[in-house]
Amino acid sequence: MALSHSKATEHTLILCTLFLVIQISQVCSYSDPSVSHSRVEFLPGFQGPLPFQLETGYVGVDESEDVQLFYYFVKSERNPKEDPLILWLNGGHGCSALSGFIYEIGPLYFEAVEYNGSLPTLVLNANSWTKVASIIFVDLPVGSGFSYGRTPLASGSTDIQSCHQAYEFLRKWLIDHPEFFSNPFYVGGESYTGITIPIITQLISNGNEAGIEPFVNLQGYMLGNAATFPYENNFQIPFAHGMGLISDELYESLKRSCEGKYFNADPSNTECIRFVEAFDQCTSGIDTYHILQPNCGPEPPRPQKWYSRRRRSLDERITELHNPKSSVSAFYCRIDGYKLSYYWCNDKNVQEALHIRKGSIGKWERCASNLSYDITLIWDSIPYHINLSTKGYRSLIYSGDHDMNVPYQSTQAWIRSLNYPIIEDWRSWLFNGQIAGYTRVYSNKMTFATVKGGGHTAPEYNPDECAAMFKRWISHEPL
Numbered sequence: 001m002a003l004s005h006s007k008a009t010e011h012t013l014i015l016c017t018l019f020l021v022i023q024i025s026q027v028c029s030y031s032d033p034s035v036s037h038s039r040v041e042f043l044p045g046f047q048g049p050l051p052f053q054l055e056t057g058y059v060g061v062d063e064s065e066d067v068q069l070f071y072y073f074v075k076s077e078r079n080p081k082e083d084p085l086i087l088w089l090n091g092g093h094g095c096s097a098l099s100g101f102i103y104e105i106g107p108l109y110f111e112a113v114e115y116n117g118s119l120p121t122l123v124l125n126a127n128s129w130t131k132v133a134s135i136i137f138v139d140l141p142v143g144s145g146f147s148y149g150r151t152p153l154a155s156g157s158t159d160i161q162s163c164h165q166a167y168e169f170l171r172k173w174l175i176d177h178p179e180f181f182s183n184p185f186y187v188g189g190e191s192y193t194g195i196t197i198p199i200i201t202q203l204i205s206n207g208n209e210a211g212i213e214p215f216v217n218l219q220g221y222m223l224g225n226a227a228t229f230p231y232e233n234n235f236q237i238p239f240a241h242g243m244g245l246i247s248d249e250l251y252e253s254l255k256r257s258c259e260g261k262y263f264n265a266d267p268s269n270t271e272c273i274r275f276v277e278a279f280d281q282c283t284s285g286i287d288t289y290h291i292l293q294p295n296c297g298p299e300p301p302r303p304q305k306w307y308s309r310r311r312r313s314l315d316e317r318i319t320e321l322h323n324p325k326s327s328v329s330a331f332y333c334r335i336d337g338y339k340l341s342y343y344w345c346n347d348k349n350v351q352e353a354l355h356i357r358k359g360s361i362g363k364w365e366r367c368a369s370n371l372s373y374d375i376t377l378i379w380d381s382i383p384y385h386i387n388l389s390t391k392g393y394r395s396l397i398y399s400g401d402h403d404m405n406v407p408y409q410s411t412q413a414w415i416r417s418l419n420y421p422i423i424e425d426w427r428s429w430l431f432n433g434q435i436a437g438y439t440r441v442y443s444n445k446m447t448f449a450t451v452k453g454g455g456h457t458a459p460e461y462n463p464d465e466c467a468a469m470f471k472r473w474i475s476h477e478p479l
Contacts, residue, residue: 038057039054045121054107066149069165091189098137104460109124132470136173140169142165143368157373187201187221191457240279240282242409257275258272345366389445398448400450400456402454402461437452
């Protein structure tokens with residue numbers, strides 16, 4: 001491979017190995033009291049009994065199990081005894097798994113109507129990925145969604161801790177659900193989880209090789225518009241030029257003065273900084289999560305600190321989402337639809353139906369505003385993709401092609417850096433007879449796909465196409 005490991009990544013891998021050595025000495029009990037779960041048959045806002053099997057619960061991880069991770073589990077509506085099992089994490093960092101459960105790939109949606117003071121209405125999602133797979137939606141890291149720490153120390157975490165907690169969660173959950181031992185298993189997520197999911201997958205693989213029980217029938221992983229390496233935002237300028245957001249002249253000036261390092265330039269390079277400021281002026285009114293959407297003010301999932309130069313303005317404008325007071329209509333502004341989750345999840349009856357422990361958290365937020373989380377330990381997940389490729393795991397890497405936060409060009413760039421031969425060259429893939437995106441397959445069992453017209457969370461913007469993409473890939477069919 002042309003790519004070498006950074007010192008930081010080597011140190012991370014050493015930490016992971018040491019952790020696994022410690023885990024080998026642990027005895028796995030097949031009756032784990034650290035897991036509590038309850039069947040949910042009715043949900044406030046949904047008329048009648050749920051037509052799918054929903055379970056919620058907590059899994060205690062870390063020493064003394066002071067970290068309590070909350071999850072929503074939906075059994076496959078097709079054949080849960082044989083269909084794949086997926087552990088799904090949302091990005092942010094710090095966004096609740098409810099985002100995946102309600103807004104993207106889960107079995108329910110909020111009805112997109114003006115908020116009138118009553119509890120938001122839930123409707124069935126015909127494009128739920130649970131039609132063909134069982135999915136565990138986990139609030140991770142600790143402090144996101146309904147997950148919580150029993151002590152101040154347990155309430156904080158890092159990327160590495162979060163990855164180990166995810167692996168421990170999975171092992172304990174499987175011990176409590178032994179009927180899923182043999183199901184094909186995948187890890188999935190979007191956005192910031194592009195940093196953590198390859199590491200979690202590596203931990204599971206290492207654990208299997210070390211003989212840690214239970215054995216996980218790991219088959220691969222999937223990532224959408226995933227953060228991967230520190231220089232991703234440098235691809236925002238080529239993306240903006242290709243989309244007609246900046247002029248040819250400004251683009252050429254930026255290339256000449258910045259030499260490809262647009263947001264990591266030498267502070268003394270005043271010419272580059274001046275042109276970057278001109279770029280910001282041209283794009284400041286754009287919704288960077290989907291450049292065709294109305295710019296109503298950003299709302300999480302948020303880009304991580306090293307990943308967007310607009311972080312200050314994002315944080316300032318996010319504040320109103322944690323205190324939703326305005327009239328809500330999901331027809332024009334997408335963020336208004338997000339506000340419905342605050343009304344729903346903070347309702348007493350909803351929390352009782354979900355079996356939320358009273359007093360465990362304060363006000364629920366879709367993406368935690370005061371998360372105690374250190375994201376500075378891992379800067380590059382590319383080496384993990386390399387390691388997983390050598391082990392033969394499958395992967396689906398997809399990009400909504402109208403996302404400017406993680407442009408599809410940056411994803412293509414790190415995939416090219418792996419230097420694997422192309423076995424199926426660039427072609428369109430179809431849905432209902434129309435081009436839904438473009439795809440390419442590599443010899444390391446990695447499928448890359450764009451979602452035409454998709455945003456940062458592609459299944460949210462293009463549910464029909466993404467459901468078809470997922471069903472074909474998870475069934476080992478060509479897109």
